[in-house]
Amino acid sequence: MALAFRTEGLTRRFSGFTAVNNVSIEIPEGGVRTIIGPNGAGKTTFFNLLSGRIPPSAGRIFFGDREVTTLVPYQRARLGMARSFQITNIFGRLTVGENVRLAVQAVYDGKANFFLPSSRMGDLRTKTESILHDIGLFEARDVLAENLSHGDQRRLEIGLVLASDPKVLLLDEPLAGMSPTETHETVELIKRVAEGRTVLLVEHDIDVVMSISRTITVFQTGAVLASGTPQEIRGNEAVQRAYLGELAE
Amino acid sequence: MRRLFTNPLLWTAVALVVLPFVAGANPIAYSGGFIDIASTMLCFALFASGFNLLFGHLGELSFGHAMFFAIAAYATALYTKGFDLNLFGFPYHHAAGGNMLVALAWSVGLVLIWGWFLARIIIPRSSGIYYSMITLAFAQVIFFITYKFGDFTGGEDGLQGIARPQIVGLPADWLQNSQHFYIFAAIVTFITLAVLYGIIQSPFGSVLHAIRENKERARFLGYDVNKYRVNAFVLSTLFPAIGGWLWAYYQTSINPDAGSVEYSGIVVMMSLLGGIYSFFGPVLGAIVYWELQNGLSQLANSGGLVLPYFGSILSLPFIGKYWLGGIGAVFVVFVLAGPRGIMGIFDDLRRRLGARFFGRPNAPLTPLAANVTPDAPTVQH
Numbered sequence: 183m184a185l186a187f188r189t190e191g192l193t194r195r196f197s198g199f200t201a202v203n204n205v206s207i208e209i210p211e212g213g214v215r216t217i218i219g220p221n222g223a224g225k226t227t228f229f230n231l232l233s234g235r236i237p238p239s240a241g242r243i244f245f246g247d248r249e250v251t252t253l254v255p256y257q258r259a260r261l262g263m264a265r266s267f268q269i270t271n272i273f274g275r276l277t278v279g280e281n282v283r284l285a286v287q288a289v290y291d292g293k294a295n296f297f298l299p300s301s302r303m304g305d306l307r308t309k310t311e312s313i314l315h316d317i318g319l320f321e322a323r324d325v326l327a328e329n330l331s332h333g334d335q336r337r338l339e340i341g342l343v344l345a346s347d348p349k350v351l352l353l354d355e356p357l358a359g360m361s362p363t364e365t366h367e368t369v370e371l372i373k374r375v376a377e378g379r380t381v382l383l384v385e386h387d388i389d390v391v392m393s394i395s396r397t398i399t400v401f402q403t404g405a406v407l408a409s410g411t412p413q414e415i416r417g418n419e420a421v422q423r424a425y426l427g428e429l430a431e
Numbered sequence: 432m433r434r435l436f437t438n439p440l441l442w443t444a445v446a447l448v449v450l451p452f453v454a455g456a457n458p459i460a461y462s463g464g465f466i467d468i469a470s471t472m473l474c475f476a477l478f479a480s481g482f483n484l485l486f487g488h489l490g491e492l493s494f495g496h497a498m499f500f501a502i503a504a505y506a507t508a509l510y511t512k513g514f515d516l517n518l519f520g521f522p523y524h525h526a527a528g529g530n531m532l533v534a535l536a537w538s539v540g541l542v543l544i545w546g547w548f549l550a551r552i553i554i555p556r557s558s559g560i561y562y563s564m565i566t567l568a569f570a571q572v573i574f575f576i577t578y579k580f581g582d583f584t585g586g587e588d589g590l591q592g593i594a595r596p597q598i599v600g601l602p603a604d605w606l607q608n609s610q611h612f613y614i615f616a617a618i619v620t621f622i623t624l625a626v627l628y629g630i631i632q633s634p635f636g637s638v639l640h641a642i643r644e645n646k647e648r649a650r651f652l653g654y655d656v657n658k659y660r661v662n663a664f665v666l667s668t669l670f671p672a673i674g675g676w677l678w679a680y681y682q683t684s685i686n687p688d689a690g691s692v693e694y695s696g697i698v699v700m701m702s703l704l705g706g707i708y709s710f711f712g713p714v715l716g717a718i719v720y721w722e723l724q725n726g727l728s729q730l731a732n733s734g735g736l737v738l739p740y741f742g743s744i745l746s747l748p749f750i751g752k753y754w755l756g757g758i759g760a761v762f763v764v765f766v767l768a769g770p771r772g773i774m775g776i777f778d779d780l781r782r783r784l785g786a787r788f789f790g791r792p793n794a795p796l797t798p799l800a801a802n803v804t805p806d807a808p809t810v811q812h
Binding site for chain 1: 634637638640641644645647648649650651652653654655656
């Protein structure tokens with residue numbers, strides 16, 4: 183089976199503290215692949231390494247067949263990798279529509295010249311509008327992004343990630359701080375976008391994780407504790423002790 | 432129709448037509464040509480607008496843009512007057528030239544090459560305050576070259592007697608007339624600003640705004656942020672170059688002041704005064720700055736405020752030569768009030784007066800303006 187990501191001995195140290203320790207895993211293509219683990223297990227650091235936000239201290243990263251260890255974020259994004267952040271990361275003082283259009287336009291980067299008007303840039307506008315409909319923010323397209331509710335901002339960020347039509351989406355706790363209704367809508371959105379793509383998800387909501395994940399990888403103290411289908415993870419004793427135990431009372 | 436009325440280029444055109452009739456015309460005792468100050472305003476409107484492509488639209492403060500203004504002005508002066516160089520024992524003589532397009536090509540060419548060279552050095556290595564300081568340092572290098580290489584640049588005195596060019600089909604001395612020069616400058620300014628407006632409205636311009644708002648997000652969307660910063664820097668030097676070219680012809684002389692720290696600072700002030708998030712802001716800032724400077728210096732040096740029939744009613748001789756402090760005070764007020772400047776005030780007024788008269792802006796003209804939540808979104812057709 184084709185792989186979305188593969189890491190070899192991936193390690194990241196922060197002045198003496200090892201956040202990710204010698205992780206060698208393979209993440210197959212297709213569906214929702216979730217990473218769980220207690221706080222401080224190294225999930226976000228692992229995400230940052232995959233997306234190029236920070237360089238690894240040791241080890242190698244492969245995206246598909248290609249080594250991306252030394253590539254910077256924009257180069258990885260162009261290979262078809264897009265990510266959202268744990269703390270909402272959008273263009274606050276631009277409108278919702280501009281946010282999405284910029285994300286769609288990023289795919290045209292390099293081809294876009296100074297004076298080519300947006301109308302001549304392929305299906306830029308159509309694509310922008312379809313993304314806005316997908317994330318349910320079409321009506322709010324003229325509102326400044328910073329004036330959206332928290333849940334809508336989270337959804338806008340997923341829209342930015344979707345806009346470039348990436349092969350792999352990395353979503354870092356996309357449901358954090360959402361109301362039950364918003365959570366439900368966003369989960370449906372994630373399920374939809376996962377068709378034909380790979381979604382790598384970091385999430386704490388265990389019910390959601392169990393219901394939408396094809397595979398789950400459990401991190402603990404910077405290393406992989408277990409990996410498998412939701413059923414296998416549910417039945418894994420080590421995982422229960424380390425993580426699920428407290429929830430399964 | 433509403434689109435038309437909110438189009439900054441329309442307002443630029445209106446300003447260019449009205450300007451010669453109002454520039455310098457304040458109730459303060461004033462002697463001298465109104466039209467002269469109007470041409471000065473245009474040179475600085477180009478200078479400040481180019482600078483603001485970086486400052487307002489990309490969000491980076493260059494503190495050395497006067498070097499591009501000066502390089503262009505000196506290139507025009509040297510081309511027009513002719514010069515002798517002795518390069519390592521090889522003498523080179525350049526005869527005086529009168530073609531203004533060749534002068535423009537020299538000015539813009541030199542500035543773009545130097546701008547590109549600086550951008551490649553500075554941008555990958557610095558941002559924030561270090562970026563401002565490095566641009567300042569390079570500007571000082573240019574300043575001292577103009578100041579010290581007296582044989583070539585005229586040193587402290589600069590170069591005088593730059594002949595104004597002839598326009599094909601018009602009498603040779605047509606541009607000697609100040610009013611004619613203003614017409615020429617206004618046409619050049621309008622075309623140049625229209626190009627700048629195109630750049631800001633283009634997809635490229637949107638990316639600059641995105642980088643201003645959130646560099647990291649732009650990177651993770653796939654934008655090569657440094658490439659955009661380099662391109663924006665090079666483009667931003669084009670407008671001071673055209674301003675400097677006009678300035679040399681307008682003044683018919685040039686001295687090292689053109690590349691001084693003071694001039695680099697003046698455009699920061701003009702941009703903040705007019706409003707850095709609006710296209711028209713720096714243009715308005717340049718106009719208001721020179722109007723204020725002119726008015727305050729007259730207020731200080733003459734009989735005070737002179738009204739028709741009443742004569743001098745407000746004499747401020749104690750200000751004396753410290754009238755510049757007055758500009759300083761105005762500047763302080765606008766910096767404290769925020770970067771939206773005079774255009775920000777207009778924008779608020781327009782919002783308050785409502786959609787009936789002025790139309791609701793499709794996208795906020797000044798991004799920071801809209802802490803006020805816009806009303807219900809309109810449907811775009």
